[in-house]
Amino acid sequence: MDAIYLDHAATTPMHPDVIHKMTEVMGEVYGNPSSIHGFGRRARGLLDENRRYLAKSIGANEKELYFTSGGTEADNLALLGVALANKDKGKHIITTAIEHHANLHAAEYLESLGFEVTYLSVDEAGYVDPKLVINSLREDTILVSIMMINNEVGTIQPIKEIAKLLKEHQAYFHTDAVQAYGLIRLDVTELGVDLLSASAHKLNGPKGIGFLYARKEVKFNALQHGGNQERLKRPGTESLPAIAGMRYAIERIEQDNYQQFNRYKRYRDLFYQQLKQADLDFSINGNLNELAPTILNISFSNIKVEPLLMNLDLEGLAASSGSACTAGSIESSHVLTAMYGVDHPKTENSVRFSFGLANDEAQIIEAANRVIHVVEQMTTRLSEGSEINE
């Protein structure tokens, strides 16, 4: 029985061409970009070229891109970096209750330093109302941070609309675009954001590399100190193979004209149709027609997420609860809690399936069959009073 991977929102497999490109760079361009000899200059040339390409992929200037170890570091650099550099203008920050922990835990840390954070709520479909952003704005607000695509349910937030509303305010606008970069074409000017986070491992690139875009006027502090790399904002010898991998990952997608968006949507819709036809008792978290096509978060009535994921794994299907797993048990999702309220059954019976490069249509049908089989089996045992659903 072949294992099927439906957890692309957690991470994606690397594309073989990206691996090939990285291997080439690892073998051939090993100089340190800061060295002045020929080896160093060659590495510097490749680094600059990749930076230009990646900056262009979001409509930015190369001087506005800062390489980081991934999305978590980019989010931290945005939140902590901006807060520390602008505290003379105010100590109020606005974010949302459904952000990734890379953002939420950075915000909580800022609270411990004396900053005040407003966590905006969302509606039942998982949307942030732009009016709430405006109503929460204060004279001393220095940063608003709202994610573009939610990693648990796939809601796409109205970033452009919020950016317009913030135009006249001093607050910088950051978006965590980790789930969006590589899925949809992004342009920072069109979006109207000041800062944006991206990570390569969500787009079939390597783990451990990402970037923060910061518009050139944005004031932010470095969080670590060392050499002159990344214009002093993020010192440390650049991981050129990983940067080349990230560049090639997005170049592939651009050359394919972002066709994968429709491909993954077909997978998602096919999966949904198969479950629908089987007459299972389930509902989608979020509005199906407005979600990112890579993510489908499904609530199965009366079924607990932990044994469900375990049984799916035994059937060779990798999915996720989308939320943190601590000491072997799954915490209730903070995103679903924000959507439905504390202790709502949907916070405990929802599973995230996410689609991507590792899939094809035959696999999606097989995956749906495995879900149907497991859910039916669990439902039967539940009605018989067995402990499998405990």
Ligand SMILES: Cc1ncc(COP(=O)(O)O)c(C=O)c1O
């Ligand atoms: C929305 C979002 N932000 C941030 C991150 C963290 O990115 P990384 O794993 O590159 O640190 C993730 C990864 O799951 C994510 O989905």
